[in-house]
Amino acid sequence: xxxxxxxxxxxxxxxxxxxxxxxxxxxxxxxxxxxxxxxxxxxxxxxxxxxxxxxxxxxxxxxxxxxxxxxxxxxxxxxxxxxxxxxxxxxxxxxxxxxxxxxxxxxxxxxxxxxxxxxxxxxxxxxxxxxxxxxxxxxxxxxxxxxxxxxxxxxxxxxxxxxxxxxxxxxxxxxxxxxxxxxxxxxxxxxxxxxxxxxxxxxxxxxxxxxxxxxxxxxxxxxxxxx
Ligand code: DC
Numbered sequence: 022x023x024x025x026x027x028x029x030x031x032x033x034x035x036x037x038x039x040x041x042x043x044x045x046x047x048x049x050x051x052x053x054x055x056x057x058x059x060x061x062x063x064x065x066x067x068x069x070x071x072x073x074x075x076x077x078x079x080x081x082x083x084x085x086x087x088x089x090x091x092x093x094x095x096x097x098x099x100x101x102x103x104x105x106x107x108x109x110x111x112x113x114x115x116x117x118x119x120x121x122x123x124x125x126x127x128x129x130x131x132x133x134x135x136x137x138x139x140x141x142x143x144x145x146x147x148x149x150x151x152x153x154x155x156x157x158x159x160x161x162x163x164x165x166x167x168x169x170x171x172x173x174x175x176x177x178x179x180x181x182x183x184x185x186x187x188x189x190x191x192x193x194x195x196x197x198x199x200x201x202x203x204x205x206x207x208x209x210x211x212x213x214x215x216x217x218x219x220x221x222x223x224x225x226x227x228x229x230x231x232x233x234x235x236x237x238x239x240x241x242x243x244x245x246x247x248x
Contacts, residue, residue, distance in 0.1 A: 024050055025163075025245060026145035030155035032214065033168030035202045036175040036182075038225055039150040042168070042233055044099070047148040049234065055141055057151035057158070059101045060134045061125040062112035063093040067103065068124060069116070078123040085129050093137070115188060119198055122205035125152075131211050152206050155217035164244065165220035166237065174226045175199055 029052070031043045040056055047054035068074040073081040094102050100109040111117065124130055138158050141147060151158070155165035170178075176196045183190045206214040216222065221240060225233055241247065 023247060024241065027163040027245075028142055028145060028159050028161070029148045029164045029166070030159050030162035030217075030220075031148065031150040031166045031168060032152055032155050032217070032220070033150075033166075033223075034170075034175065034214070035199055035206070036179040037168040037170045038178060038233075039168050042225070042230070043148045043150040045230060045234060046237060049238070050146075050148070052146045052148050053141070053144070054099055055095065055138070055147055055149045056099065056101075057134065057138055057149055057154060058121075059095075059109075059112060060093055060137060061121050061130070062117050063101050063103060063108060064088070064091070064130055064134065065117050065121045065124045066108055066112050067091050069120065074120055074124065078120055080123060080127055084127070088129070088133050110186075113186065115183065115190060115194075115198070118202075122202045126205060126209035126211070128211045152214040153212040155220050156215060157212040160217070164241065165217045166223055167216040167220040168223045168225060170224060170226040172196070172199065 029046065031039050033039050040058075043056070044054045046052075065074070067087075068080065068084055071084075071087055073084045073087060092104050096102055096107070100107055101112060102108065135158055138149065138154075142149070142159055149159070155162055155167070176192065176199055179199065180190055180192055180195045183195070203214075223233065223236065228236070
């Protein structure tokens with residue numbers, strides 16, 4: 022498909038399969054895939070290692086200055102690095118998941134992450150997923166998708182994902198974490214999770230990857246007049 026150099030913004034709730042879908046779509050289109058949540062997770066890991074967040078999620082004001090020394094970047098395969106160290110596995114643990122939402126609610130953290138994300142956006146030809154990509158990071162994105170799925174389906178996906186990584190989560194704990202994150206993500210003051218007015222909604226509770234991909238390709242063909 023001959024697609025223009027557009028930005029595709031994919032937003033939605035946690036564990037709706039945004040990342041897997043965005044990755045697949047990017048590969049299919051030959052675009053770069055960027056996971057904005059990974060940067061929030063990277064900042065969370067950093068805050069934990071520097072002891073700038075308490076066990077109860079209170080963020081130290083010292084984090085603001087400390088961010089000047091933090092260097093996060095994506096490797097060519099999309100894995101996240103802190104300086105020269107690959108932190109891809111560490112940022113996906115329950116320990117990080119359970120503290121990432123309070124970190125992502127801090128306005129200066131959001132500004133720091135947004136500045137990094139916009140750098141990548143200059144190039145176009147990207148698929149980026151997150152919570153506020155179509156509403157705040159790239160409101161000018163030419164295609165916006167808002168993903169959702171039932172809580173049951175999302176919890177099961179997250180549970181299976183953690184199990185596959187060798188963690189021993191309790192399903193109730195996973196559900197609780199999802200609910201907490203949904204609540205914080207959609208109620209924070211700065212750029213909360215919400216559907217952009219011009220976003221297309223994709224509820225994938227009962228769709229396979231192939232069906233999702235066919236749906237979005239049809240959307241792209243229709244929107245950009247490509248056969
Ligand atoms: O997509 P994820 O679960 O890896 O995201 C981790 C957290 O980061 C999530 O709880 C909300 C936050 N986030 C955000 O606030 N804005 C984004 N654009 C991406 C993620």
